[in-house]
Amino acid sequence: MIGRNLLQSTKNNALPPLLQLLACLRFFATGAYHKLIGDSMHVSESTVGRCCRSVTDAILGIRWHFISFPRDDKARQTKQEFIKIAGFPNALGCVDGTFVRIMTPSNNEQDFVNRKGYHSLNVQMVCDAKFRFTSICANWPGSVHDSRIWRESALCQQFERGEHNGFLLGDSGYPCRRFLMTPYLNPQTDAQQRFNASLCRTRVLIEQSFGILKRRFSCLQGTLSTTLPPRPRGCSSGLVLGISATNNNDSSYFVGIIDVIIIDIVYINIIIIIDIIEFTINHSIQNDVHLSMVHDLFSVKKSAKMSP
Structure with a gap:
């Protein structure tokens, strides 16, 4: 679904899509500073920021499906x-x-x-x-x-x-x-x-x-440790989700990394990660360490489950 979009990078030695997704999901799950996430994954702070933006844009592109x-x-x-x-x-x-x-x-x-x-x-x-x-x-x-x-x-x-x-x-x-x-x-x-x-x-x-x-x-639950862009990014008109920036009569508002966080990723993250795992396997970038990180991210304790 979003694997091919994450492969479109102008950077040399860009992170594979799977690691980009893991870095972004770690931010969603913890709200930690990008530097701390980068240290845990052995990448730079700026790389984590780019991963969050790339995954954000990729998920926004498929939001209407969910x-x-x-x-x-x-x-x-x-x-x-x-x-x-x-x-x-x-x-x-x-x-x-x-x-x-x-x-x-x-x-x-x-x-x-x-x-x-x-x-x-x-x-x-x-x-x-x-x-x-x-x-x-x-x-x-x-x-x-x-x-x-x-x-x-x-x-x-x-x-x-x-x-x-x-x-x-x-x-x-x-x-x-x-x-x-x-x-x-x-x-x-x-x-x-x-x-x-x-x-x-x-x-x-x-x-x-x-x-x-x-x-x-x-x-x-805490304060989002990310700065807000000075100007809104454009999207198509008539959005029900409210995840794009719009110009109001009073002032201009924005969307940043919160766009994807507000989207109920509960219903799309499993689909995304399965799709990217398949895509990365096809491109010979599967790694046992990566797969163990996937398992850790999506292991849910029974005590945390809630039913209607």
């Missing part, structure tokens, strides 16, 4: 899965925002200070009943409210145009719309209380999805 909002048969299946949780009908997903701490940016620094007092991005995500992310918007600073991110998102515009038959579940930070259900602030009747109970039991899946993602990729 993250997409449910439609048609998938939408009907998603509704059935949600209704089994707490009886809430016609739900297509749960939406919420989460803060991803970043280093202090040099430009528009105050825009990135969130309500908790630290610099971050405010990342909007939508998940299904199986903790899979179906929509991501990661191009807003931490000071922006959840309701504005939703209002400006491509997914909201799709709902307003009637492209989706169903609705999302959100907390009280979102406005109640015909396609976005929020709880009653002061329930007065038994029916309203049952409505709130069913909605909250279902909506908690997005909080659990955040926990699973940040638990697996520890770089999201």
